[in-house]
Amino acid sequence: EVVLTQSPVTLSVSPGERATLSCKASLSISSNLAWYQQKPGQPPRLLLYSVSTRASGIPARFSGSGSATEFTLTISDLHPEDVAIYYCQQYNNWPPWTFGQGTKVDVK
């Protein structure tokens, strides 16, 4: 099973600043990584897939990079509505599909 380790656990960022979130895989997952945003009381929402392809309706301030075992989600120009928990998910090694434990982003 592929283990995804996200860091930091919590990230405090000022509005308008950049947030950089990390996801590291225990073995290579090529580019088969997705990112999700989850707000309280809501299901996760797909942000990015294939590392850097934005899902429908996702603002351009969300971007992704990386390959193999190290990946980054960047939120440039943080908006107050971006406060959420962000999860990465790998879909290269099955079974099972696995998720990271999440990074909580809040506004400083």
Add this chain to the structure above:
Amino acid sequence: QGQLQQSGLGLVRPSQTLSLSCLVSGDNVSSKSAAWNWIRQSPSRGLEWLGRTYYRSKWYSDYELSVRGRIIIDRDTSKNLFSLQLNSVTPEDTAVYYCARDGGDFFDLWGQGTQVVVSA
């Protein structure tokens, strides 16, 4: 874009069966380009993929190893829905359960979630 609407009981007694349904609208559960998944989320285990069903000229179901033997994911094509049955539940099965669609092994459409508590 589609919508997934979950239904089912939120309280289950230990050793009993958890049953949830997910009604699909705006898509077809028999689609050959989608798979229909159940995922749960708890503070102790995080997001955990449980299994999926999908149609590719015939029906398939895949299950996560830790619940294999206790889980059935089925579908009702006449109602365009799929379902989760988890047998012999314990308090460790307490979680928010989500149904979700994947069109490429990532999850682009989610149900609203159902909080399930396993308690006597």
